Amino acid sequence: MFSKILIANRGEIAVRIIRAARELGVETVAVYSEADKDALHTMLADEAICIGPARSTESYLNMNAVLSAAVVTGAEAIHPGFGFLSENSKFATMCEEVGIKFIGPSGQVMDKMGDKINARAEMIKAQVPVIPGSDGEVFSAEDALAIAETIGYPVMLKASAGGGGKGIRKVERSEDLVSAFENASSEAQAAFGNGAMYIERVIYPARHIEVQILADQEGNVIHLGERDCSLQRNNQKVLEESPSIAIGKTLREKIGSAAVRAAQSVGYENAGTIEFLLDEATGEFYFMEMNTRVQVEHPVTEFVTGVDIVKEQIKIAAGQPLDVTQEEVVFRGHAIECRINAENPAFNFAPSPGKITNLYLPSGGVGLRVDSAVYPGYTIPPYYDSMIAKVIVHGENRFEALMKMQRALYEFEIDGVMTNVDFQLDLISDHRVVAGDYDTAYLMEHFLPEYQQD
Known part of the structure; x- marks a missing residue:
């Protein structure tokens, strides 16, 4: 196992990785921009080092600065989180060249699957259905x-x-x-x-279904089931759940096997996600793309499987085999995640940076988790993504999970900035969402027009 890793990210995912590393007994190094000097991840890590000005191109996307920070602090590996450098094949290759382990796939595999035209050709070879x-x-x-x-x-x-x-x-x-x-x-x-x-x-009506896979350095590949990410605004996910209500046992096994086959065909290593479109009219599914990193919505899979995906990422990168086989993966209950953004839904979801004057994150009860990096008095900078928290719930069944999410969002209090908490509460309470009767077009073409009229 590594003795020290550097987290090349910020916000809630940096905090998430720091916590996982600490539970593994691994020291952490946080990097931060000048705008993030008071960010939570800089306080929680064992070490913190400034890598540049507020602009991400001069800090979090500055490959030389990130690598220099790793070398200076003696970090043996770099976890990129999601966004920023997480799917940058050049950066993964640079890490390899200086003897620092990139916690993710190789730059070569990233190039193969990151380019969607190449990925499509690879999937055809692997006999994975393509659109x-x-x-x-x-x-x-x-x-x-x-x-x-x-x-x-x-x-x-x-x-x-x-x-x-x-x-x-x-x-x-x-x-x-x-x-x-x-x-x-x-x-x-x-x-x-x-x-x-x-x-x-265009496959319509359709469900956006993604399958979480894990692959170790010994060639073992497993899937951790699917997530339904069909509720999207401008092609960006708003709410995710697992398992998908649109998929039965037979199709689950079929789509999971296809995802494993896809990862095996390219010699994939670490955590990744194979994304599919499901044609509800025919029951056929088609490969869309592969995300060669941990996903924002990974906690819903962790809730239903009990597998800590971030810990597995670190252990795989350190050369350890997977902790579980496919036969040992058991799916329990239902999980839902709502992304909480500092934005104003009444003004076309315009970002709402500023100082948080009051904050109460929902807590208490079994099966409730909030991943966040904000705190009272923290100033949300205007330079980065507007997501400030993820509320994740787990219930014995979908109805219990829905009710638990409604309760959690009702308790969520934040002052000083606008957020989409009320929007998410209305969405999770919508009769079509409660019934599971939605697809990739529902939020934009049906829910939002009615919501904005109200």
């Missing part, structure tokens, strides 16, 4: 038009290097495709330095 679409990169809007005519509208334009909802456009008719293609490609070029695009048929 009908282009065989590779689409080089022009004219080519996209020809492919769209073949597979039929509506179609989805996607950036090969995309993520976080960027470089994605849904196109309903041929008249809109050229401008959508050019806008999505330009957005992808600006965000990722890569404007490559591909095109797929």
